[in-house]
Amino acid sequence: MKVRSYIFLFLALCLLTGCSRVPPGELENAARTGTLPSIDPDYTDIVLPVNIAPVNFTILRPGTDHVVRIHGKEGQAITIRSVSGVVRIPENKWKNLLKTNQDDTLIMDIWIKRNDVWKRCAPIKNIISPDAVDPWLTYRLINPAYNLWGEMGLYQRHVESFRETPILINRAVDGSCMNCHHPSLDKPGNALFHIRAGKASGTFIMADNKPVKVNTATDFNRAGAYASWHPLGDRIAFSVNTLAIFFHVIGECRDVIDHKSDLIVYNIPRNEVTTCPGISSPDRLETFPCWSGDGRSLYFASSPPIEKYFVDTDGRQDLTYDQILYDLNRIPYNPDTGSWGETETLLSGEEAGFSAVQPRVSPDGQWLLFTACDYGSFPIYLKSSDLMMLNLGTGALDSLDQVNSDETESHHAWSSNSRWFVFSSKRRNGLLARPYFCHIDANGNISKPFVLPQKDPQFYDQFLKTYNVPEFARVPEQVSPQKIREIMNDNSRRKNAALDPGVGAPVPEKQTDKPYTTAPG
């Protein structure tokens, strides 16, 4: 009886194995279509980092059967058969294949069976770059942001696999609104984010393995928002903004205006906030700080004050919000003495005819990536928003046509080796941002973007949350979500930042750590 069972099992296995194989010769003799197959996500003609997770995809316009063969010059080819057209690549084989074919081409041959006839599509050829991408990507997952919010969380994704873990979910802090996570590339392990509203409200800062909760609001400023870690890891530049959301009757309904903004620098060991007229002038709206790789310059965006944009229409003061253009600026900084130099305008919004915001300098100091949009400082809601790049050596401006789409591109970040950048793009549906990667070589050649791979290639069509502010990290968040919750809920140990006595700017009104009315996103 037992023997008979084994024979039956063996036969069944043979039958199943036989079923999963295409008869020999059918694929080799298949006619060639000469056209590239349509796949989603689009992983064609791209440069892949050697350490990326498998780029699972779906064959669009599927047939009744499909075979995919992924191979390079070296290593074992991967063959996948899929009746549905959904292609899931085995992780270990994929990793080996990328490793053995670094700096070479990865080929995907796809056969599609239609009307009982196999046809072979033109091969998809991608380059495997030996430049590894930073292994972690952090982001906030939220519903498209308006005034109200519900469930949201900060997450980190291991880009070498499909593992995604929460840094913190807001249900642990009574549903408070959370801002995006900023890891430091120079000091792996350093990270920060802030929580708005509720008992847990404040800024979480992890520096030198010491996690603390800080209230960065002082008599001079409300709590910091957009942040940039100094390469020394002991100070952070913040913007302090007064954002307000408003609504249009056509197109994207949301829009945001910044009524007042300045930059501050928070010194962690001294628990002190400082600033200078060059970055917190009453005559300018300064925002989006970004330290240079050597920590000796601070880049930021700034515009004239909002009062300049009010016009008198029939006795009524109308704000011409769509005329507000931000410039890109740089100010020298001496990290040893904390002294500042003279502000320099790198790109004038008025001259360029667009608003230049979100400057991000590559860690090697060669490139300045920024977002160009029609107006204002909130590009994520503007369809016109595109990435642009300034060569800091030559001053040449690149409009990055190969990177941009008709939809919003914004919130970008460099990897620590300056060879990759990630940005959020709404190109898939115009509503939800997804993280896209691009490679940049030493000459500034930029590859076609590709979306963060997912285990389920149809994931992005089903997932209604937006990937907000993707940032690279070299290590995962060092503090557990439970510990973060504990720190953020414990106000008895919260540090209240002191204001640098040298900051003598007049205090127009008492500023407090108020919850904002809108969540940047």
Next chain:
Amino acid sequence: MDASINRRLNWEAGLFGIFYFSAMFFIIQAVIDPRLIYQIQEPLFFAESSFFVKFLAYPGGLMEYLGAFLTQWAYYGWPGSLIITALLALVTLFCLLLFRRWSVAPEWQLLAFVPAVILLGLHSQYRFPLSLTLAFCSALIVFYIYCLCFEKPAVVKLAVFTGLSLWLYVTSGAVLLLFSALAILLELMDRRHLWLCLPYLGLALLLPYISLKFIFIISEKQAWLSLLPFHESAHPVWLGAALCASIPLFAVLSRNILRIESRKRDASIIVMMVVILGLGATALLNVKKTDRVYLKVLYLSRHGLWDEYLAYIRTVPYQAPILSIETNRALYHKNRLGDQMFQYPQGYGINGLVVLGETRLRSPMEKSDLMLDLGFVNEAIHWASETLSAQGETPYNLRQLTLLYAIKNDMPKARLYLERLKKTLLFRDWARETEKKIAAAESHPGQLHPNLFRTDYIVEASNPCLDFDRMLENNPMNRMVYEYYLAYCLLDKDLAKFSARFAEAHQYFPSLVPVHYEEAVLLYVYVLKGKSVDLSNVQIRKSTIDNFSTFRSIMTKHNGDPKAAFPEMYRSLKDTYWYYFLYHEPGKSS
């Protein structure tokens, strides 16, 4: 007690059970109305593994998953009643099984119905989630399993308790505390293995603590209270407390009182029945009438049952801005806004017409519905998205967003929401049908929706009239906006603005203009002596002229003193605009 009496009592209890739960089913169906439970809870259940996995991320997630699956059937009404009744019957069954194990005298066994009655009271609050009943039920089942092992050696009991506790905490959250309390109570009463109380107590405290500190990403409240019947919707609070206390109380009483056999068994059974039925009645009285009205109103308006709505709202003794807003919407849809709006309470003035201020944040979906009716598609998207952000995905906001983006010819976004709906059990057919329509619309692109704006402007959240003006510039034939504009002016008592727009009335009303507009224009021209209004195109009804004469004569009789004229005015003209104009005070809802 002899066997024949025992059998008779079992029969009686069985018959009572059948009668009781049949009655409960009909009461849930008729009095509570599960469709209203669905209306407020709007559970969304996706038939996909990633949806299931989300519920494993916190204690009690499995019961919430099961609760979402079961509650969705309340959409159809009677299946919801059936599910609640079955769960309450299950609770009663396990109470009875416990009573048998505790040798409770048969005539006292009717007390097993008490927890179900309390749960009925809690469900009559509409917001009380089914997952809490499921969790309570699972605690009872786990406790019963423990009781089955009660005579086993202490080490076995400890092992069983540990396994059951782990299972219970993971699946049902903090009802573990209830189970632990019961197990400790039993051990205290039994006294054979008193030392077990210590590890039991330790485990009951340790599991939530460890979960909070090291395993789940949850709040303290979630760790210690999740799925206990102290939910914010459990009103009054004593009901939840009574539910938790009932089983331990029965356990204690079963040691003595509940074992004493009454001399007058039949009488005691009748008394018990009266008690149970009385509790049932109390539970039903617990139905929060204002909630019921609110939910019924929303149910009728969301389903476009305007006739039923207008008939129902006349029976409602309450007022709230959202009730007035929906009433005016219903009146418009039945083409009766300008004729009858002052026959209904308009105590909230403009706040009872358009969704303003705090009401927007409390009822974002209703704001979206109204904006869609008026043709403000972007604003409708805005408020439907606010609902999505605040409450997460619900079938209604997913459908609303699908339709809104389809109206805007923005099919990629419409498809995004449609794909989600295709994963639901209840709305996938709707999604597939809509998908076909969208595909057809894409292949034959028609003209844009007439109400869509051609030029952009910024929404004036605090000045709807400005938005109405712009909408009328964009599409002068948007009758709803025109009527809302006039209604806004009437409610705001801004008759100058009303009269300026009234001149266009003949475009929208070729024969007779609505009665309230006639009343307003007569008031403006002849009493307030406003700017002259061209009435050549307007034919005023004789009845309106007669009423106006009455109005003037009453005012003349009382020397123009509205206070003195009030009784007579109320008697004769309370359904007219003149009455509103004289007696409505902004901010007062009378």
